[in-house]
Amino acid sequence: MGDKRLQPPLPRAEPRIRVLHDHVTIDGYRWLRDRDNPDVRAYLEAEGGYAEQAAAHLSALKAEIIAEIEGRQLREGALPSFQVGPFEYFQRHEQGQSHPRWWRRPAGGDRAELVIDPNVLEGAEVFYRLGVFEPSDDGRFVAFSFDVIGDENYELRVRDMETGRDVWQGSRRAAMVAWASDGHTLFFTRERPRLRRQCNELIRLDIATGDSEVVFEEANGYLEIRVRRSDSGVWLFLDVIASSDWSSPVHMGAAEVWCIPADEAGGKWRRIVRRELGCNIYVEHWRDSFLFRADDAGPSCRLVRAPINDPSPSSWEEVVPHRAGVALEEVHILEKHLVVLEREGLRPRLVSRDGRGGVGATIVPEEPSCTLKVGLSAGGIHSVARHPFRSSKLVYSISSFVTPDTVVEHDLADPRSTVLYQARVPGYDAAQYVATVVMAKAEDGVQVPISLVARRDRTNPGPVLLNVYGCYGSTRWPSFMAARLSLLDRGVAFGWVHVRGGGELGRPWHEAATRDRKRITYTDLIAAAEGLVDIGFASRDAIVIEGSSGGGGTVLATAALRPDLFCAVLAKVPLCDILDTEMDFMMPYALQETAEYGDPHIAHEYRYLRSYDPYYNLSADRPLPPTYVDAALDDGQVLYYQPARYVAQRRSCSADRDPELVFRMRMVGGHSGASHGPSVDEERAFRMAWTLDHLRRSSS
Structure with missing residues (x-):
């Protein structure tokens, strides 16, 4: 030595x-x-x-x-933009800046406007990490959180894009966020100090008035909560999950699930999965039904559907059965397509299905073991990947030991794939590995x-x-x-x-x-x-x-x-x-x-x-x-x-x-x-x- x-x-x-x-x-x-x-x-x-x-x-x-x-640093190229409401949002890393800035432009337009510049945040010159970046449906507000220390206590702010000013900022213990469809009500989860690193409170914030209140609190220290919006945008879901289970960052099975229509932000949350059921469930919305990925029939999970007005197990209708050795990991919804991420052994595949469960396109990467993600994420630790709902085009990314990050758009209606982005690594030749x-x-x-x-x-x-x-x-x-x-x-x-x-x-x-x-x-x-x-x-x-x-x-x-x-x-x-x-x-x-x-x-x-x-x-x-x-x-x-x-x-x-x-x-x-x-x-x-x-x- x-x-x-x-x-x-x-x-x-x-x-x-x-x-x-x-x-x-x-x-x-x-x-x-x-x-x-x-x-x-x-x-x-x-x-x-x-x-x-x-x-x-x-x-x-x-x-x-x-x-x-x-x-070997990337010399060119940028991740594709993602669309929320009338705007496309994207990052641009400029010379001399430590962190990429967030911009947006009207969908299909050219003129871009600055949304957030992390470089001007106090402390970001030393350390900066994004928590969430979530625009409201109409683009009036953007909720974003960040950590400039490294302790993963993220400060949440809301920016008014009409004035360019932050109209609300809260505690440094915010985690996941979800907008209601009214454009001014934001729900976010928050950690309680005495239960460190667990999200046990759901806060409803009215940006118009500045009023906030706790609308849900989980008292069981072995459980924590997460809030999200359905792929359709019609529902808000509150998942109560086992805090010791890190099996999936987003599509984690919940012991209990509550919901509320996204256009009824001030309404009463309804419990649609009770913890007494004794299984782990992930819920999505498609057409006139709730979809449930559940492990009630076996650990690999099955997919069932039930009417929105009666989601009890007695009304469940099987869409995809449980198959030993084939893990049903994720459920993604487009307007006319249901897409599931399955994994057999280490190899993943994306399978699209129609409303009756019939199999359509199947996408199987050539890699024997790789990372496969559906949608595009803002990249924050609590950010949720998204994909366009009213479209037949599925966006997914793949990365492996030999394949640099690649984003692909696959048209499920007219089976074609287009590479939207691939990281270019100077001097790298995949054939050598x-x-x-x-x-x-x-x-x-x-x-x-x-x-x-x-x-x-x-x-x-x-x-x-x-x-x-x-x-x-x-x-x-x-x-x-x-x-x-x-x-x-x-x-x-x-x-x-x-x-x-x-x-x-x-x-x-x-x-x-x-x-x-x-x-x-x-x-x-x-x-x-x-x-x-x-x-x-x-x-x-x-x-x-x-x-x-x-x-x-x-x-x-x-x-x-x-x-x-x-x-x-x-x-x-x-x-x-x-x-x-x-x-x-x-x-x-x-x-x-x-x-x-x-x-x-x-x-x-x-x-x-x-x-x-x-x-x-x-x-x-x-x-x-x-x-x-x-x-x-x-x-x-x-x-x-x-x-x-x-x-x-x-x-x-x-x-x-x-x-x-x-x-x-x-x-x-x-x-x-x-x-x-x-x-x-x-x-x-x-x-x-x-x-x-x-x-x-x-x-x-």
């Missing part, structure tokens, strides 16, 4: 004793939670200084990778899929970087990343391991690795690595594992189980102290974590969780592979001191302070890293240079 005389920092320990279920735990680093303590800042800066010195010998390689990343899916046998015989990409001329076996998440039923699909080419072109293959605990193969895939079965997530990752060695794809001494957030906890827990199998570990903003997170319900997601990992207040669940918790399984007699850890001071999901405590504890458990462990704290930005500027490329280049260095050293 360069200069052997370097000595990692070690903060002082302040032992704190906790007794739970007759088990004594001593924690010496709880004091790192006090960010106002100057000793905390001094320690974080010392760790950053050590990381830079320890990686100083990689400066030339890092600079080379940064130059490569900059050379190959993507595939291989299977690895888990401990219990279950086949675990791995999505892989490598250069065609790569020599097998060779080095592999495996990324993983494996939590909350969240899905992770391959997508294109130009920066990744710097690894592929140096002979390193890249893979997504779709371990159980994630949701790639449906709800059972998630439920197979939760609570007292959570270790299956980690043994699946081990099986994937060993499987790639067995088929001659990966070199046994050249496997690196990488994960972010919950996935960061996954790789740390897995490395503790099999430290001999991995030559290095990349843990980005890792959830690495699961027990402590769940013991403090003021922590982000603490309550939801119990559904995933188990409740430590229950003795047998505590003992099981304690057996793999990364923080509490550190010891002097269990050396771990070289590890990169990072965190962000303003992270609103994994708080900065969670990774910091892990690093401090790990150093204290090692006689030499574990010099192969590096820790970087970002002083700007949040959970997803910097939003713009040189630090974005520097962060990626540092990790890649560090990874390449350890792959080289392990095989030399």
Whole structure:
């Protein structure tokens, strides 16, 4: 690692004793939670200084990778506009500006007017991320939210396009928004401070008067709410969902659904799905019916319809039956077409149907594993993708390990496809790379899929970087990343391991690795690595594992189980102290974590969780592979001191302070890293240079 005389920092320990279920735990680093303590800042800066010195010998390689990343930046082209009411909205990135500005023009017209310039927002020069961008039907108002800190508390504003002024601005805890059709009533969800990171209140805001009121509140801390408008625009839906289920960002199954006509904003919300039904349901509107995607007949879901005036299960009429192994993931409505996104294994397909359920066009990407999205989104974290309702033209986007982001328009009435946009990456030749899916046998015989990409001329076996998440039923699909080419072109293959605990193969895939079965997530990752060695794809001494957030906890827990199998570990903003997170319900997601990992207040669940918790399984007699850890001071999901405590504890458990462990704290930005500027490329280049260095050293 360069200069052997370097000595990692070690903060002082302040032992704190906790007794739970007759088990004594001593924690010496709880004091790192006090960010106002100057000793905390001094320690974080010392760790950053050590990381830079320890990686100083990689400066030339890092600079080379940064130059490569900059050379692959998109030079031309812009995403297509999307239409709301009489206007088309689009972004334009102008030279010298940090962030693209929002513009609009009349549909079919040429003259554009500025809507929002994020560059003038106070703080956006340091950090900026969009939450939502939602115009009203008539275009008079635009609701938008943003975060200029990185803590994911989005400030909501409403701009009057007649005056160009913001006529309303509210709390920094707004999430999803939906306009009523009257053009002046806005509904939005808001997080309650005592239930951090959960949306439990629905607010109705009258822009004309400035009056607002809470119209719905969910008291169950295991549930949260989301508001949306039907594809037809006729209805508003309120979904009450399990907050521990991240299976889909939008088309998530709800335990309970309420609705109101979009033209009756002041009316009474009607409950059309009761939580007593005991299944997960997504509702849409088509013609004279409600459509329900429900898992009542099996986990892969079926599609049923019911009259609007009687949506009870006794009136359900099946449109698409449940099919084992074929997941019905999303439902999209055009005026004359019903489109469902299905997935068989890892491969997605779009299937259009008529009003009776008869199959029309079927769109199947050539990619064996890819990201497929319907509609166009404003790109904000809470933005909803949209597509024109009164049209036969379906817009979708595709991205994979080898295919840069591509937007396609497919005419369902006259089957033709037109590419509206494709990212152009300078110097990229897709023919030089190959993507595939291989299977690895888990401990219990279950086949675990791995999505892989490598250069065609790569020599097998060779080095592999495996990324993983494996939590909350969240899905992770391959997508294109130009920066990744710097690894592929140096002979390193890249893979997504779709371990159980994630949701790639449906709800059972998630439920197979939760609570007292959570270790299956980690043994699946081990099986994937060993499987790639067995088929001659990966070199046994050249496997690196990488994960972010919950996935960061996954790789740390897995490395503790099999430290001999991995030559290095990349843990980005890792959830690495699961027990402590769940013991403090003021922590982000603490309550939801119990559904995933188990409740430590229950003795047998505590003992099981304690057996793999990364923080509490550190010891002097269990050396771990070289590890990169990072965190962000303003992270609103994994708080900065969670990774910091892990690093401090790990150093204290090692006689030499574990010099192969590096820790970087970002002083700007949040959970997803910097939003713009040189630090974005520097962060990626540092990790890649560090990874390449350890792959080289392990095989030399």
